[in-house]
Amino acid sequence: MSESASHAAVHASDIGRVFQAKGGPVTALDSIDLRVEPGELFGVLGPNGAGKSTLIKILSTLLLPTSGAASIFGLDVVTETARVRRIMNLVAGGDFSGYGLLTVREQLAMFAQFYGLPYREGIAKVDAQLASFGLDEIRDRKISALSTGQRQKLNFARSFLNDPWILFLDEPTIGLDVSAARDVRDRVRAFQAEQPGRTVLLTTHYMAEADEMCDRIAIVNHGRILAQGTPTELKRMVQKDTLFIVGIDELPATISMDSLRALPGVLSVAERDDVTDDVSGVGTQTVRLAVGLREDGALGGVISALAAGGAHLREISKSEPTLEEVFVQLVGRGISESDIAIDGA
Amino acid sequence: MVHSVTTRDPAELIGRIHRETNWGFGRRTRHALASVIARAYPRVIGAAREPSWLFFDLVFPILGMCSIVFLLRSRGVDEAWIGSTILATALLSFWISVVWMMGAQFHWERDSGNLLLYITAPVGLGSIALGMAIGGALGVVIRAVIITLAGVLLFGAKYQVADPLLLMLVIVAGVAAMYSLGVCLSSVFLISGREADHLGSLLNEPMQLLGGVYAPVRSMGTVGVVALGILPLAPAIDALRQVAVPQLATTGILPVGIELVILVVMTIIFGVIGRSLLSYIERVGRSGGRLLARAD
Ligand SMILES: Nc1ncnc2c1ncn2[C@@H]1O[C@H](COP(=O)(O)OP(=O)(O)O)[C@@H](O)[C@H]1O
Ligand SMILES: [Mg+2]
Numbered sequence: 001m002s003e004s005a006s007h008a009a010v011h012a013s014d015i016g017r018v019f020q021a022k023g024g025p026v027t028a029l030d031s032i033d034l035r036v037e038p039g040e041l042f043g044v045l046g047p048n049g050a051g052k053s054t055l056i057k058i059l060s061t062l063l064l065p066t067s068g069a070a071s072i073f074g075l076d077v078v079t080e081t082a083r084v085r086r087i088m089n090l091v092a093g094g095d096f097s098g099y100g101l102l103t104v105r106e107q108l109a110m111f112a113q114f115y116g117l118p119y120r121e122g123i124a125k126v127d128a129q130l131a132s133f134g135l136d137e138i139r140d141r142k143i144s145a146l147s148t149g150q151r152q153k154l155n156f157a158r159s160f161l162n163d164p165w166i167l168f169l170d171e172p173t174i175g176l177d178v179s180a181a182r183d184v185r186d187r188v189r190a191f192q193a194e195q196p197g198r199t200v201l202l203t204t205h206y207m208a209e210a211d212e213m214c215d216r217i218a219i220v221n222h223g224r225i226l227a228q229g230t231p232t233e234l235k236r237m238v239q240k241d242t243l244f245i246v247g248i249d250e251l252p253a254t255i256s257m258d259s260l261r262a263l264p265g266v267l268s269v270a271e272r273d274d275v276t277d278d279v280s281g282v283g284t285q286t287v288r289l290a291v292g293l294r295e296d297g298a299l300g301g302v303i304s305a306l307a308a309g310g311a312h313l314r315e316i317s318k319s320e321p322t323l324e325e326v327f328v329q330l331v332g333r334g335i336s337e338s339d340i341a342i343d344g345a
Numbered sequence: 346m347v348h349s350v351t352t353r354d355p356a357e358l359i360g361r362i363h364r365e366t367n368w369g370f371g372r373r374t375r376h377a378l379a380s381v382i383a384r385a386y387p388r389v390i391g392a393a394r395e396p397s398w399l400f401f402d403l404v405f406p407i408l409g410m411c412s413i414v415f416l417l418r419s420r421g422v423d424e425a426w427i428g429s430t431i432l433a434t435a436l437l438s439f440w441i442s443v444v445w446m447m448g449a450q451f452h453w454e455r456d457s458g459n460l461l462l463y464i465t466a467p468v469g470l471g472s473i474a475l476g477m478a479i480g481g482a483l484g485v486v487i488r489a490v491i492i493t494l495a496g497v498l499l500f501g502a503k504y505q506v507a508d509p510l511l512l513m514l515v516i517v518a519g520v521a522a523m524y525s526l527g528v529c530l531s532s533v534f535l536i537s538g539r540e541a542d543h544l545g546s547l548l549n550e551p552m553q554l555l556g557g558v559y560a561p562v563r564s565m566g567t568v569g570v571v572a573l574g575i576l577p578l579a580p581a582i583d584a585l586r587q588v589a590v591p592q593l594a595t596t597g598i599l600p601v602g603i604e605l606v607i608l609v610v611m612t613i614i615f616g617v618i619g620r621s622l623l624s625y626i627e628r629v630g631r632s633g634g635r636l637l638a639r640a641d
Contacts, residue, residue, distance in 0.1 A: 006359065007356065007359055017634075018448040019436045020633070034617075038353075038355055039353075057634075058543040060465050061464070061465060061631075061638060062461065062464055062465060062631065063631055064631045064632050065635050073358075073359055073362045073363075074359055074363070075363075075366065082467065083366035083367070084366075085465060085466060085604065086368065086467045086468045087362055087363070087365065087366055088465065089465075090461075090465050092461070094459055096458055097457055097458035097459045097462050098457070098459065099391075099459075101387065101390070101391055101394050101395060102387050102390075106386070106387075108365075108388075110383045110384070110387070111462070111466070113376075113379045113380055113382070113383035113464065114380050114383060114462075114466045114467070114468040115466055115468075116368070116372070116379075116467050116468075116469065119379065156461075165362055184388075191627075196353045197353055197358045204608070213492040218364050252391075325556055345455070
């Protein structure tokens with residue numbers, strides 16, 4: 001293994017996974033190359049059936065790749081499984097693990113033992129996690145009496161017990177309400193902030209979750225990585241320049257579109273066809289210009305030119321591309337559309 | 346995007362992680378033992394926390410025991426056999442827990458998502474299985490004691506134990522052999538998947554017969570001898586009868602000492618088979634991708 005590969009938190013090279021299913025072989029992963037740096041929160045974003053869980057299973061030693069190699073902090077996931085398991089943890093969405101008749105506290109204490117913590121230290125960790133997840137009040141409640149949200153918090157509390165250097169989260173907020181999902185995301189960030197080097201690999205099919213949480217994202221579909229980068233980098237792919245929408249009452253006769261295009265830093269100007277009728281009854285409309293700029297600063301020149309020509313400014317907004325648009329451009333359809341297509345297949 | 350990535354030297358971090366993952370023999374042993382106890386715990390307190398389970402687990406065996414005792418009495422069979430039937434019923438409650446609870450355990454653990462967490466934790470499946478077995482056996486002890494007491498109170502059975510140590514040895518060896526087989530069953534049920542449920546019912550009734558609950562194995566000829574060689578219940582009951590009911594000491598198919606050896610050998614053999622089945626589960630689960638995955 002190369003020096004640089006051994007310093008990565010996650011290093012996967014040319015990972016493939018073929019399942020032997022009843023209807024013939026299914027290629028779940030096809031030549032995945034991935035590198036996650038220590039301390040990153042890395043997201044794997046893709047529709048249902050893209051291969052996200054398969055990738056997490058391989059990296060977390062649950063499944064063998066059929067080709068390629070992967071390591072976690074330089075430890076091979078195929079041959080050094082015992083050591084990998086000592087520094088990792090895993091939360092899968094919709095997980096209903098545990099023993100119904102144990103209390104919340106007993107259940108965590110049991111797992112602390114499985115993770116190899118000395119008894120006293122384990123109990124102290126359990127109590128600290130209960131407090132930090134706000135589960136103190138229900139510490140003596142039986143697992144079978146918990147709500148879905150409480151169970152998922154419990155799963156997270158469990159996954160933090162051994163202070164994992166790498167935490168795998170497979171669709172962790174699935175089934176959680178908005179506030180519970182936010183809580184969980186905050187706890188994940190706090191967990192990483194506590195100790196530099198703690199790394200999180202998360203899969204999701206929620207665009208907003210990936211966008212909001214992740215340092216970097218890999219977009220996967222049909223077992224392949226289509227693009228990876230920071231959310232900003234990915235959005236740049238669909239929109240290389242900054243785009244502003246400038247709304248005015250009307251385009252002054254003295255100003256032509258070409259003269260606007262000639263202004264410094266301006267790349268493109270186009271009239272948008274979404275002209276809205278004025279509902280206030282004054283008898284005016286809003287004309288919207290889509291102004292493409294090399295950088296934000298060039299907007300000033302455009303505004304001054306329009307104002308000098310006598311136009312009245314109605315609105316200015318920056319048009320931000322979304323990861324959804326990135327996905328659509330890469331895959332040719334929306335992430336939720338492809339969900340349906342796969343589910344129905 | 347708020348936190349900063351890598352504020353430490355990667356080489357230093359990797360060095361630290363590699364040291365942390367290097368567990369010595371002492372640490373690994375302590376971890377394995379602690380895990381066995383941790384896994385046994387829910388099985389032991391389960392019995393205490395859910396008294397209704399205890400009730401149902403007792404009602405049917407005791408009813409079954411009563412019907413056999415009445416049958417034996419109506420035929421004018423020697424009272425000594427009644428004492429023997431009670432002991433057999435008590436031992437049988439271990440066997441029932443092996444077939445029903447242990448047998449289905451890994452299957453259930455998989456579908457509840459526990460198995461996945463065990464595999465990805467540093468704990469070995471061997472520790473999990475051992476904890477499951479020890480916890481299961483301890484959980485049944487109360488049941489077995491209550492059944493015996495009920496038999497004594499209801500039917501006035503009398504026992505005479507000349508050698509309490511030998512009695513303990515027979516019970517412990519019998520239970521150990523049964524639960525050792527239980528680990529194998531649990532693995533086999535997981536591997537064979539859905540058929541497991543049928544397998545369970547298939548095993549229970551005939552095995553009670555073969556195990557000599559109703560009639561001494563000796564009266565079953567060749568079949569009985571085979572049962573003695575495979576099923577832990579048979580030598581355990583046969584030995585227990587000889588040790589605890591002196592009038593029946595001569596009804597044993599083999600001397601107690603030999604039966605004891607058979608039970609110990611069974612424990613070891615089933616233990617070895619169980620261990621390799623567990624490694625098989627992990628190996629095939631990781632390569633095939635089905636065995637460890639929840640059926641959903
Ligand atoms: N054990 C398996 N046997 C056969 N096919 C599988 C198995 N696990 C996953 N697959 C298939 O592999 C593909 C990727 O699945 P998965 O990794 O679960 O996707 P995701 O988590 O992105 O929804 C899907 O087509 C799925 O049907
Ligand atoms: Mg998935």
